[in-house]
Amino acid sequence: MPNKIENNKKLFGTSGIRGEIKDEVTCDLALNVGKALATYLNGHGEVVVGYDPRTSNQMLENAITAGLLESGGNVLKIGMVPTPVVGYAVEKLNASAGIMITASHNPSQYNGIKIWNQNGMAYTSSQENEIENIYYSKKFIKSDWNDIGTIHYIDEIKKEYINDLLNTVEIKPGLKVVIDSASGAGSEISPLVFRMAGCEVITLNSQIDGFFPGRNPEPNEANLQDLMKIVKATNSDIGIAHDGDADRMMAIDENGRIGDFDKLLALLSQYMAEKSNKNNDIKVVTTVDAGLCMDEALTSVNGTIVRTKVGDVNVAESIIEEKAIFGGEPSGTWLHSDFCMCPDGILSGLRIAEIVSKKGPLSKLLDDIPKYPNIREKISCSKEEKITVMENMGNLLTSSFEDIVDINTIDGVRITWDDGSWVLVRPSGTEDYIRITLESKTIEKANFIRDRCVEIININLDK
Numbered sequence: 001m002p003n004k005i006e007n008n009k010k011l012f013g014t015s016g017i018r019g020e021i022k023d024e025v026t027c028d029l030a031l032n033v034g035k036a037l038a039t040y041l042n043g044h045g046e047v048v049v050g051y052d053p054r055t056s057n058q059m060l061e062n063a064i065t066a067g068l069l070e071s072g073g074n075v076l077k078i079g080m081v082p083t084p085v086v087g088y089a090v091e092k093l094n095a096s097a098g099i100m101i102t103a104s105h106n107p108s109q110y111n112g113i114k115i116w117n118q119n120g121m122a123y124t125s126s127q128e129n130e131i132e133n134i135y136y137s138k139k140f141i142k143s144d145w146n147d148i149g150t151i152h153y154i155d156e157i158k159k160e161y162i163n164d165l166l167n168t169v170e171i172k173p174g175l176k177v178v179i180d181s182a183s184g185a186g187s188e189i190s191p192l193v194f195r196m197a198g199c200e201v202i203t204l205n206s207q208i209d210g211f212f213p214g215r216n217p218e219p220n221e222a223n224l225q226d227l228m229k230i231v232k233a234t235n236s237d238i239g240i241a242h243d244g245d246a247d248r249m250m251a252i253d254e255n256g257r258i259g260d261f262d263k264l265l266a267l268l269s270q271y272m273a274e275k276s277n278k279n280n281d282i283k284v285v286t287t288v289d290a291g292l293c294m295d296e297a298l299t300s301v302n303g304t305i306v307r308t309k310v311g312d313v314n315v316a317e318s319i320i321e322e323k324a325i326f327g328g329e330p331s332g333t334w335l336h337s338d339f340c341m342c343p344d345g346i347l348s349g350l351r352i353a354e355i356v357s358k359k360g361p362l363s364k365l366l367d368d369i370p371k372y373p374n375i376r377e378k379i380s381c382s383k384e385e386k387i388t389v390m391e392n393m394g395n396l397l398t399s400s401f402e403d404i405v406d407i408n409t410i411d412g413v414r415i416t417w418d419d420g421s422w423v424l425v426r427p428s429g430t431e432d433y434i435r436i437t438l439e440s441k442t443i444e445k446a447n448f449i450r451d452r453c454v455e456i457i458n459i460n461l462d463k
Contacts, residue, residue, distance in 0.1 A: 026201020034067020045096030186246030
């Protein structure tokens with residue numbers, strides 16, 4: 001969700017800077033972000049800059065470039081590309097940092113800026129705080145006329161990215177795939193890579209258009225109805241959908257059903273563990289809101305799940321810390337540590353296609369993964385109430401239930417029972433809600449957990 005930059009003096013949200021053009025994201029903002037990043041880099045180094053097809057992107061690219069140049073940074077322009085190409089390019093070109101101009105799955109009137117590290121991983125919250133402090137203090141480095149940065153155009157990086165993708169996967173020839181790129185940044189590269197990998201490709205919403213005329217870029221069931229129908233009508237093996245910048249992926253099975261978020265992540269996690277050359281200590285990272293099927297999928301191949309805070313940068317940090325083979329969020333944002341630490345929806349789609357080409361229909365693969373009753377609830381409250389209620393939530397929950405085997409407080413409070421049931425009570429990072437997410441092997445227990453959690457929260461809100 002967009003963050004109100006001017007009202008609360010908070011520049012970065014949960015996924016970089018994001019807001020509406022003209023009101024929140026402006027050329028002035030982009031110019032000063034460029035200056036702040038170059039200042040953070042001590043007025044030298046090279047910064048990769050890319051953007052998705054939004055109508056405001058070249059405007060913002062010019063402003064960011066001007067800011068970088070004025071403060072001594074050199075700019076490596078790679079043009080209109082998917083977000084994963086920016087992360088890949090920073091690492092491949094040994095650049096100091098990367099900038100992707102995108103609002104990801106938000107509608108056309110939104111835009112944003114996300115910054116990437118040398119290893120292809122997004123900037124951490126501590127790094128963003130440093131950029132933010134420079135931005136608001138306006139203590140920018142200003143270069144003399146003979147030290148202004150330079151611009152270089154890097155045209156070959158997309159070709160290198162494609163070649164490295166093709167060397168990463170092994171898809172048996174003949175798989176029939178429908179690709180829906182939402183008219184976004186993946187519209188050129190994704191269909192091309194699948195064809196080069198030996199697939200028969202049908203494209204949908206793959207004409208580049210920053211107005212996103214075919215569908216909203218969020219790849220959810222409501223927005224993928226056309227893709228679901230076309231996959232079934234054309235007897236295709238699989239459908240692949242991206243968001244506006246192609247860092248996410250959603251898959252449709254051959255019957256036109258959208259894949260369950262948790263099941264898709266569990267399927268690929270298990271496959272990556274099977275492919276791993278590790279005999280032990282196989283780890284996959286996911287977030288605290290991922291389902292029970294993740295644990296079961298990894299247990300079956302002698303692996304373990306490591307849970308972290310919601311957000312792809314948190315997953316990336318944990319992958320590095322735990323030396324994990326793979327990681328991802330149930331939203332379709334997956335990180336392939338054997339390729340790059342940037343979320344990559346194109347590689348995610350290729351790997352799902354690889355599994356289907358080798359193991360059979362996606363519908364059967366997903367149906368073989370257990371699905372348990374899942375409930376999501378949200379309770380309205382003010383920002384102040386969120387803080388007050390969550391302060392003692394761990395104690396409130398543990399004193400209200402029996403047979404608890406694990407308590408995780410890394411992001412909200414998640415408790416797990418001896419039968420695998422779990423509940424996560426977490427304050428929303430973008431809205432005035434406390435969210436309850438839970439899963440149990442019976443609907444009766446799921447309802448009991450939900451009702452008790454709602455009661456606990458409402459009592460402490462004095463409702």
